[in-house]
Amino acid sequence: MPHKILIKKQLSDDVFFAEIEAPLIAQARKPSQFIILSINNEYSERIPLTIADANPQKGTISLIWQRVGKTTTELADLKQGDEIANVSGPLGNPTHIERFGTVVCVGGGIGNAPLLPIAKVLKEAGNKVISIIGARTKKLLILEEQFAQVSDELIVTTDDGSYGRKALVTEPLKEVCLREHRPDQAFVIGPAIMMKFCCEVTKQFNIPTQVSLNTIMVDGTGMCGGCRVEIDGKPKFVCVDGPEFDGHKVNFDLMIKRLNAYKDMEQKAREQYSKHRCKIGLDK
Amino acid sequence: MEQENQKLLNFLLEKHRAGQLKPAERYNIPPQPMPEQVPKERTHNVNEVAQGYTETQARLEAFRCLGCKNTPCVEGCPVRIKIKDFVAAIADGNYKKALDIIKENSLLPAVCGRVCPQEIQCQQTCTVGKKFKDPTKAVSIGRLERFVADLGLAVAGTATNDEELGTSLVVAPETGMKVAVIGSGPGGIVAAADTKRAGHDVTIFEAFHKPGGVMVYGIPEFRLPKSIVQKEIDTLKKMGVKIICNFIVGRTRTIDQLMKNDGFDAVYIGVGAGLPQFMSIEGESLIGVYSANEYLTRANLMKAYDFGKGADTPIAMSKRVAVIGGGNVEMDAARTAVRLGAEKVYLVYRRTEKEMPARIEEVHHAKQEGVDFHILQSPKRIIGDENSRVTAIECLKYQLGEPDESGRRRPISIEGSEFRIDVDTVIIAIGNIANPLIRQTTPGLEFNKWGNIIVDENCKTSMEGVYAGGDIVLGAATVILAMGQGRIAAAAINKYLAEKRKHHEQGL
Numbered sequence: 001m002p003h004k005i006l007i008k009k010q011l012s013d014d015v016f017f018a019e020i021e022a023p024l025i026a027q028a029r030k031p032s033q034f035i036i037l038s039i040n041n042e043y044s045e046r047i048p049l050t051i052a053d054a055n056p057q058k059g060t061i062s063l064i065w066q067r068v069g070k071t072t073t074e075l076a077d078l079k080q081g082d083e084i085a086n087v088s089g090p091l092g093n094p095t096h097i098e099r100f101g102t103v104v105c106v107g108g109g110i111g112n113a114p115l116l117p118i119a120k121v122l123k124e125a126g127n128k129v130i131s132i133i134g135a136r137t138k139k140l141l142i143l144e145e146q147f148a149q150v151s152d153e154l155i156v157t158t159d160d161g162s163y164g165r166k167a168l169v170t171e172p173l174k175e176v177c178l179r180e181h182r183p184d185q186a187f188v189i190g191p192a193i194m195m196k197f198c199c200e201v202t203k204q205f206n207i208p209t210q211v212s213l214n215t216i217m218v219d220g221t222g223m224c225g226g227c228r229v230e231i232d233g234k235p236k237f238v239c240v241d242g243p244e245f246d247g248h249k250v251n252f253d254l255m256i257k258r259l260n261a262y263k264d265m266e267q268k269a270r271e272q273y274s275k276h277r278c279k280i281g282l283d284k
Numbered sequence: 285m286e287q288e289n290q291k292l293l294n295f296l297l298e299k300h301r302a303g304q305l306k307p308a309e310r311y312n313i314p315p316q317p318m319p320e321q322v323p324k325e326r327t328h329n330v331n332e333v334a335q336g337y338t339e340t341q342a343r344l345e346a347f348r349c350l351g352c353k354n355t356p357c358v359e360g361c362p363v364r365i366k367i368k369d370f371v372a373a374i375a376d377g378n379y380k381k382a383l384d385i386i387k388e389n390s391l392l393p394a395v396c397g398r399v400c401p402q403e404i405q406c407q408q409t410c411t412v413g414k415k416f417k418d419p420t421k422a423v424s425i426g427r428l429e430r431f432v433a434d435l436g437l438a439v440a441g442t443a444t445n446d447e448e449l450g451t452s453l454v455v456a457p458e459t460g461m462k463v464a465v466i467g468s469g470p471g472g473i474v475a476a477a478d479t480k481r482a483g484h485d486v487t488i489f490e491a492f493h494k495p496g497g498v499m500v501y502g503i504p505e506f507r508l509p510k511s512i513v514q515k516e517i518d519t520l521k522k523m524g525v526k527i528i529c530n531f532i533v534g535r536t537r538t539i540d541q542l543m544k545n546d547g548f549d550a551v552y553i554g555v556g557a558g559l560p561q562f563m564s565i566e567g568e569s570l571i572g573v574y575s576a577n578e579y580l581t582r583a584n585l586m587k588a589y590d591f592g593k594g595a596d597t598p599i600a601m602s603k604r605v606a607v608i609g610g611g612n613v614e615m616d617a618a619r620t621a622v623r624l625g626a627e628k629v630y631l632v633y634r635r636t637e638k639e640m641p642a643r644i645e646e647v648h649h650a651k652q653e654g655v656d657f658h659i660l661q662s663p664k665r666i667i668g669d670e671n672s673r674v675t676a677i678e679c680l681k682y683q684l685g686e687p688d689e690s691g692r693r694r695p696i697s698i699e700g701s702e703f704r705i706d707v708d709t710v711i712i713a714i715g716n717i718a719n720p721l722i723r724q725t726t727p728g729l730e731f732n733k734w735g736n737i738i739v740d741e742n743c744k745t746s747m748e749g750v751y752a753g754g755d756i757v758l759g760a761a762t763v764i765l766a767m768g769q770g771r772i773a774a775a776a777i778n779k780y781l782a783e784k785r786k787h788h789e790q791g792l
Contacts, residue, residue: 088532254672
């Protein structure tokens with residue numbers, strides 16, 4: 001059953017949004033769950049993307065992705081009305097939501113997309129939500145307005161100071177942790193390196209921290225272990241045991257290295273695809 | 285060779301027609317070897333290694349069958365195919381009849397003829413093999429099954445009506461009852477076909493984007509071409525079975541929802557045992573360490589062997605590979621690594637070749653293709669460089685002790701025997717266990733301590749209307765055992781639904 005793209009938008013330089021038909025997933029999906037998609041049936045790879053939002057009445061889910069390699073570029077090249085051959089999900093365990101008190105939600109780059117639905121339900125569950133969202137530069141910042149709607153307090157940072165505060169997200173995070181009323185719980189989603197450093201901050205203050213891990217995946221249903229990470233020294237599968245884990249127990253260094261396992265091949269695939277695009281010129 | 289074979293066949297046919305073919309003459313027919321791609325060529329492609337009998341070969345091999353009255357071969361077949369009858373039909377040159385006889389009991393002859401471990405099933409008990417005191421000289425039942433199945437698939441590809449497709453596809457009038465089959469592996473396919481034949485409305489739910497289970501992601505193309513699996517699945521569709529891919533029961537919908545909201549009257553769970561086990565040794569998270577499932581899924585299902593030639597999914601470009609374990613999955617992984625261009629592939633197994641669960645034929649093929657067997661050894665830890673990439677495994681040597689519960693002699697490590705093998709890739713294939721997803725999302729379903737679903741002799745679970753079979757019940761087993769259970773469960777489902785229907789009608 002192919003999945004039609006109903007709406008497609010470009011959110012920033014390399015970040016795209018699409019609303020696609022997926023009625024069953026829209027009904028079942030809960031915050032922090034993800035899907036695996038492949039663009040066509042024969043040669044496409046399977047990639048994981050978080051479900052950013054869903055509309056069960058309309059039977060659609062929203063995806064937000066960053067153009068980083070061949071498949072995400074190919075996906076960005078699809079147009080409204082085009083179809084994605086395979087979308088399976090929802091996968092992974094939903095976020096555990098309760099009334100923690102004050103929560104700090106920290107998002108970096110494309111991580112803001114999976115963080116938003118979590119912040120939203122945290123707010124709905126009666127928490128005081130402080131959101132810290134960052135990006136490398138202004139052009140890459142996404143979902144500021146939506147975060148403003150679901151947060152009691154919003155801090156925006158850019159690495160280069162082109163917008164908001166010139167800082168890495170760890171800086172305001174530390175300040176929030178130093179407040180007299182420190183957060184009861186933290187949620188951090190973003191690049192592995194950013195999650196690592198945020199966890200180092202919250203650990204100093206003993207603030208329980210949930211992270212959502214974004215490892216390499218193939219099937220997404222627990223049958224291969226390609227996504228395995230070390231949690232407290234033990235192997236866990238992100239797709240079935242996660243994607244959320246206690247951030248203070250994750251071996252981020254190993255995870256970061258594993259993310260680079262196919263770097264050369266990814267590069268090759270990207271180059272081949274962009275060469276192909278230019279040659280025929282139909283993309284212009 | 286073919287000419288000589290033809291001459292022998294003509295001689296046999298004459299004798300046979302005159303009713304004068306004696307067992308002694310049958311014993312004299314040389315066992316027919318399987319034509320194969322030569323090792324030097326086949327390691328550079330993913331095409332099927334075994335190329336199948338010619339017609340003459342098939343008939344000669346069929347004439348080797350004595351037609352035993354007590355049919356010990358049938359006792360060895362988990363789905364009890366009428367072996368004597370279909371083999372006789374091949375000897376007579378009546379291939380369509382032979383296929384029809386097989387299809388009464390087995391829907392996937394082209395698959396089973398290729399991947400069944402016949403030497404421990406139907407061929408183990410064959411009288412001819414016993415006579416020669418050599419199981420490899422038994423009648424090659426699997427190759428004969430494959431021969432007629434392939435002819436049948438060639439016909440099915442062009443056939444337009446049911447009659448040409450064979451009697452096995454006849455479907456009873458609609459009953460209005462709905463059956464959900466979870467998983468499209470061999471067991472699910474049989475359960476779907478058998479419940480469809482009874483006239484139920486059958487839907488298969490598959491988590492992957494292609495149906496076939498282990499037949500598409502696990503067993504490599506060079507052992508089981510995917511086009512063959514596809515044709516067998518097309519047969520199901522022609523019968524009217526619906527197949528929904530990318531549907532993860534437990535996540536997309538729970539079993540409870542399927543029954544309460546979607547109106548399914550019965551469910552068959554055939555989700556297999558897909559969760560790979562690791563060894564819990566140091567270094568298993570290093571880059572370059574794969575489960576066999578991941579390695580084979582990337583290679584087979586995602587066609588990573590065509591990376592850079594169209595396929596997007598990458599796989600390690602290994603030079604030196606160690607595959608840990610001694611079963612068929614290990615042989616598949618090792619031989620796949622050879623085809624992906626590895627210069628050196630080691631198979632590291634802690635017992636001896638005699639205890640290897642892999643098929644003799646696969647072991648033989650792996651050796652022909654240059655896989656280096658390291659027996660009585662097992663890794664103690666995996667060693668990596670500063671970038672967390674695998675550089676070597678440190679192994680211990682083993683010796684065999686007393687037999688364990690499984691009857692195999694227990695391997696005991698030899699202290700101080702550590703040595704290193706330099707490798708850049710390690711593929712761990714020490715077995716799979718049940719995926720916990722159904723367990724986590726189906727309250728009311730009972731499991732044993734290994735996470736396998738508990739069923740009775742009719743494959744019925746602790747939940748009303750829910751049946752299960754194959755690896756999720758048995759633990760990792762074989763294609764044909766899964767099919768056998770799919771058949772038992774389907775019979776029980778058909779009976780259960782007939783009674784349910786009767787109640788409904790009386791209620792109205």
